[in-house]
Amino acid sequence: MSAELQIAAKVVELVRELAGRSAEAEVTVRHHALALTRFANSAIHQNVAEATTGVRLRLHLDGRTASGSSTLTSVDGLRSLVERTLSAVRVTPPDPAWAGLTKPAALHISAGHPGSGEHSGLAFGFDEATARATPDERAARVRAFVDAAGGLETAGYCRTVYVSAAFANTAGQAVEGRTAEAAMDGIARDAGADGVARLAASRLADLDGAALGARAAAKARAATAPAELPSGQYEVVLEPTAVADLLQNFAVFGFNGKSFVQKQSFAELGKEQFDPSVTIVDDPLGSRGEPAPGLPFDDEGTPARSLVLVRDGVTQAVAHDRTSAAQAGTESTGHGTSTSRSWGPYPSHPRLEAGPAPAAGSPGASAAVAESARPLVARMRRGLLVTDLWYTRVLDPKTLVVTGLTRNGVWLVEDGEIVRPVSNLRFTQSYPQALGPGRVLGIGGESVLLPGAWEDARYAAPALHLASWNITGNASG
Amino acid sequence: MSHFDEAGAAVQAALDAGARYADARVMVCRTESMTARDGAVEDLGSDESAGLGVRALVGSSWGFYAVPDLSEPAARAAGRRAAQIAAASARVAGPPAELMPSAPVTASWASDCAIDPLSVPLSDKGDLLVRATLAAKEAGADLAQAGYAIWDTHKWFVSSEGHRIDQHIRECGGGVTANAIGDGEVQRRSLPGQYGTRGWELVDELDLVGNAPRLAEEARELLTAPPCPAGETTLVLGGSQLALQIHESVGHAIELDRILGWEAAFAGTSWLDLTRLGSLRYGSELMNITIDPTFPGALGSFGFDDEGTPAAKRHAVRDGIWVGVLAGRDSAAVAGLDYAGSVRSDGWSRLPMVRMTNVGLEPGPHTLDEIIAATDDGVFMETNRSWSIDDRRLNFQFGCEIGYEIKNGRRGRMLRNPTYTGIGPKFWQSMDMLSSETVAWGTPNCGKGQPGQIGHTGHPAAPARFTNVRVGVHG
Numbered sequence: 001m002s003a004e005l006q007i008a009a010k011v012v013e014l015v016r017e018l019a020g021r022s023a024e025a026e027v028t029v030r031h032h033a034l035a036l037t038r039f040a041n042s043a044i045h046q047n048v049a050e051a052t053t054g055v056r057l058r059l060h061l062d063g064r065t066a067s068g069s070s071t072l073t074s075v076d077g078l079r080s081l082v083e084r085t086l087s088a089v090r091v092t093p094p095d096p097a098w099a100g101l102t103k104p105a106a107l108h109i110s111a112g113h114p115g116s117g118e119h120s121g122l123a124f125g126f127d128e129a130t131a132r133a134t135p136d137e138r139a140a141r142v143r144a145f146v147d148a149a150g151g152l153e154t155a156g157y158c159r160t161v162y163v164s165a166a167f168a169n170t171a172g173q174a175v176e177g178r179t180a181e182a183a184m185d186g187i188a189r190d191a192g193a194d195g196v197a198r199l200a201a202s203r204l205a206d207l208d209g210a211a212l213g214a215r216a217a218a219k220a221r222a223a224t225a226p227a228e229l230p231s232g233q234y235e236v237v238l239e240p241t242a243v244a245d246l247l248q249n250f251a252v253f254g255f256n257g258k259s260f261v262q263k264q265s266f267a268e269l270g271k272e273q274f275d276p277s278v279t280i281v282d283d284p285l286g287s288r289g290e291p292a293p294g295l296p297f298d299d300e301g302t303p304a305r306s307l308v309l310v311r312d313g314v315t316q317a318v319a320h321d322r323t324s325a326a327q328a329g330t331e332s333t334g335h336g337t338s339t340s341r342s343w344g345p346y347p348s349h350p351r352l353e354a355g356p357a358p359a360a361g362s363p364g365a366s367a368a369v370a371e372s373a374r375p376l377v378a379r380m381r382r383g384l385l386v387t388d389l390w391y392t393r394v395l396d397p398k399t400l401v402v403t404g405l406t407r408n409g410v411w412l413v414e415d416g417e418i419v420r421p422v423s424n425l426r427f428t429q430s431y432p433q434a435l436g437p438g439r440v441l442g443i444g445g446e447s448v449l450l451p452g453a454w455e456d457a458r459y460a461a462p463a464l465h466l467a468s469w470n471i472t473g474n475a476s477g
Numbered sequence: 478m479s480h481f482d483e484a485g486a487a488v489q490a491a492l493d494a495g496a497r498y499a500d501a502r503v504m505v506c507r508t509e510s511m512t513a514r515d516g517a518v519e520d521l522g523s524d525e526s527a528g529l530g531v532r533a534l535v536g537s538s539w540g541f542y543a544v545p546d547l548s549e550p551a552a553r554a555a556g557r558r559a560a561q562i563a564a565a566s567a568r569v570a571g572p573p574a575e576l577m578p579s580a581p582v583t584a585s586w587a588s589d590c591a592i593d594p595l596s597v598p599l600s601d602k603g604d605l606l607v608r609a610t611l612a613a614k615e616a617g618a619d620l621a622q623a624g625y626a627i628w629d630t631h632k633w634f635v636s637s638e639g640h641r642i643d644q645h646i647r648e649c650g651g652g653v654t655a656n657a658i659g660d661g662e663v664q665r666r667s668l669p670g671q672y673g674t675r676g677w678e679l680v681d682e683l684d685l686v687g688n689a690p691r692l693a694e695e696a697r698e699l700l701t702a703p704p705c706p707a708g709e710t711t712l713v714l715g716g717s718q719l720a721l722q723i724h725e726s727v728g729h730a731i732e733l734d735r736i737l738g739w740e741a742a743f744a745g746t747s748w749l750d751l752t753r754l755g756s757l758r759y760g761s762e763l764m765n766i767t768i769d770p771t772f773p774g775a776l777g778s779f780g781f782d783d784e785g786t787p788a789a790k791r792h793a794v795r796d797g798i799w800v801g802v803l804a805g806r807d808s809a810a811v812a813g814l815d816y817a818g819s820v821r822s823d824g825w826s827r828l829p830m831v832r833m834t835n836v837g838l839e840p841g842p843h844t845l846d847e848i849i850a851a852t853d854d855g856v857f858m859e860t861n862r863s864w865s866i867d868d869r870r871l872n873f874q875f876g877c878e879i880g881y882e883i884k885n886g887r888r889g890r891m892l893r894n895p896t897y898t899g900i901g902p903k904f905w906q907s908m909d910m911l912s913s914e915t916v917a918w919g920t921p922n923c924g925k926g927q928p929g930q931i932g933h934t935g936h937p938a939a940p941a942r943f944t945n946v947r948v949g950v951h952g
Binding site for chain 1: 517522524525526527528539540541542543544545558561566569571603620624661740741742743745826827828830862863864866867868872874894896898928929950951
């Protein structure tokens with residue numbers, strides 16, 4: 001039994017002692033070790049690490065619910081947490097939406113679905129070396145990135161995260177698991193033009209700082225002296241870094257079970273809302289050989305599993321915790337979090353399935369173009385190649401109209417060739433409409449793993465060729 | 478109970494391990510939040526967190542380590558670890574790191590608080606939220622939500638230069654939202670979530686229950702209101718929207734770490750160039766922006782920042798000219814400035830960084846009614862709905878919850894989905910009327926840094942008028 005599961009069991013025991021047998025309780029214990037080496041102006045300027053164990057208790061008693069958390073894990077600290085939460089639940093208004101506890105259920109893990117802890121006795125892909133990575137190992141990758149940029153100014157980070165977690169409830173569910181991840185994200189800057197390279201991995205060893213630095217530098221060099229373009233509808237190829245933003249907004253606002261229940265999401269189950277080439281899967285357990293990016297259970301103890309959100313253009317599912325699932329008349333999909341009751345449950349490991357194996361990319365394609373995007377660029381008659389989307393915000397949740405800007409490299413493409421760099425553009429675009437039936441002209445042949453801007457999400461995205469993207473202004477005015 | 482000893486042990490251990498400067502913060506934080514929806518409490522959380530973060534400067538490089546353990550052995554180990562991390566930073570070292578001089582301070586500070594928000598019975602708080610959402614539902618909301626949040630933070634700060642400062646900061650606030658769901662769209666009206674470094678009296682003043690019916694009625698009316706027309710016009714902004722305009726297009730732009738390129742990859746840089754500090758025209762002569770952590774009750778108020786610098790008011794923009802930045806001791810030293818005082822972290826486990834305090838617009842001579850009366854043709858917009866700005870903090874586009882036509886000096890038809898867009902300095906230079914009706918709006922969700930941190934910032938602001946602004950951008 002892991003240290004985290006011991007703490008969770010202790011809290012359950014304290015609940016029994018202090019609140020009696022009628023209390024329903026669920027406990028999540030999460031040890032989180034995060035280290036991040038950050039560089040700017042081609043030097044490490046922030047180098048941080050922290051290791052925290054947090055305990056979260058949700059208590060339901062006499063029809064009322066309250067939650068509490070603490071980083072104090074001594075017996076006194078745990079007792080205080082239970083007493084505080086018990087005091088809160090006794091004066092809380094009734095909770096008619098309580099959906100009950102998860103019953104004992106086995107985790108969906110196997111040698112083919114790696115990611116659990118060593119205590120499960122199963123084969124898994126967890127990488128000890130990543131969990132124990134040193135600041136020197138991260139600094140070495142930063143050194144390689146900076147050197148590969150060939151004198152361009154660089155900025156970014158290299159991080160490693162290790163999570164060991166356990167869940168227990170008074171209904172008898174008790175599970176544990178571990179995960180580790182690494183990510184690197186950096187830009188290179190040349191005469192006011194930025195280029196980016198980023199990658200997520202379950203093994204720090206899979207991150208090649210030199211390769212990333214070279215890619216970022218190639219993009220920056222190819223993006224200097226940009227021209228301005230007028231507003232209008234443009235055909236686009238979005239690189240995986242930009243597609244990740246689409247996945248994030250679809251996940252948080254569209255495939256959010258609470259938004260769906262409240263009729264504030266575009267999602268309509270069983271309806272062909274996307275182009276038939278689009279399939280989106282939430283995959284916390286990993287697939288196709290890469291270790292699991294997430295834990296094998298959620299904060300309500302529900303085993304995690306792959307969830308097909310869109311198959312062949314038809315919306316199939318949204319993410320649920322126990323509360324939104326009960327309201328929708330269905331089962332939890334394992335997306336309960338500490339905030340899912342208020343914010344709503346959403347997929348945090350979405351993958352846009354790659355397209356069929358592409359025709360060979362243009363042999364002379366610029367190193368500035370992501371590999372997955374090259375075949376798509378090669379067949380674009382006139383349009384934009386977009387590296388990254390920036391500061392995207394939802395104007396209307398129902399139609400998922402989003403405004404934002406391009407960043408880190410945009411080029412005008414004519415007859416399959418990059419003709420010139422373009423300055424950053426503002427867009428205002430309905431995301432479901434952009435991927436609607438007949439709007440997707442091509443999907444890249446490889447999904448690239450990308451880190452979320454905030455640490456607990458990961459995206460798998462290929463490049464995407466879309467018929468139209470609504471440019472509403474130029475960033476310079 | 479004091480935690481100076483643990484912080485002091487961490488600092489000494491870092492020095493013993495080779496640091497030439499170190500500081501440490503112990504923080505004990507309690508937070509409480511509740512949300513209600515459609516007449517029932519939806520979520521109630523009460524969180525406690527305690528830990529120590531230590532920052533060490535070895536040679537020219539920084540390291541930071543944080544632990545949740547407040548024992549002295551753990552504190553010493555954290556100090557040593559921070560020094561080790563700093564040493565690793567030297568593999569990719571930058572120019573020599575210096576700190577702007579700071580006289581050692583021994584002090585205590587506590588924010589003003591008339592009603593301790595944690596002492597208000599949970600049943601009363603729940604009842605308030607339930608009644609507010611019921612009032613909105615009864616007035617026609619399809620979905621009504623209300624919530625509050627409380628932060629109670631004790632800090633003990635020790636530096637190797639002799640600082641010993643403890644602070645107790647209490648913050649809270651809340652809001653209510655009414656949604657109306659139409660055919661293919663959702664309209665929302667909310668009391669702008671208001672937060673401050675104050676006690677529960679702030680939430681009482683918001684009158685969540687009393688405002689809820691009006692919000693619901695406006696949300697319903699928005700479903701059938703005409704869309705905001707597209708074009709260039711005179712724009713009058715309400716105070717809460719102007720607060721966010723200040724936050725995004727001034728507050729972030731004057732962060733010295735952004736100007737120096739330290740946030741270039743994630744948050745971006747700034748269009749401002751230090752060589753033009755003191756001469757660059759940022760806005761019209763009506764534009765006076767202050768950085769003021771002493772502003773009573775505003776969400777960015779404190780006694781000392783997280784480097785021990787005492788709170789002080791200064792101008793960022795005076796009569797339209799850019800004159801000041803938000804700075805820390807190290808960034809100020811690089812830029813050759815003689816002030817700091819704007820460095821904070823969102824908890825013991827995060828590295829302190831340049832953060833907005835209270836960045837506000839000083840009041841003008843008019844009232845909102847006078848501004849509207851003086852406008853022949855324009856649009857009034859209020860309450861933020863969406864916000865987006867480029868990585869240099871120049872090109873912005875904001876959406877508001879509600880708009881109104883202004884015709885011949887009178888407020889006319891309601892307009893739905895109002896948006897406006899522009900370029901920061903051009904926009905601020907077009908400000909030609911400014912109200913005196915200042916409110917210190919609070920922004921409790923400002924994201925910055927890696928690992929990500931959530932900052933609490935305050936923005937004193939009053940309604941203002943801008944000319945030749947592009948409005949009505951739609952997808």
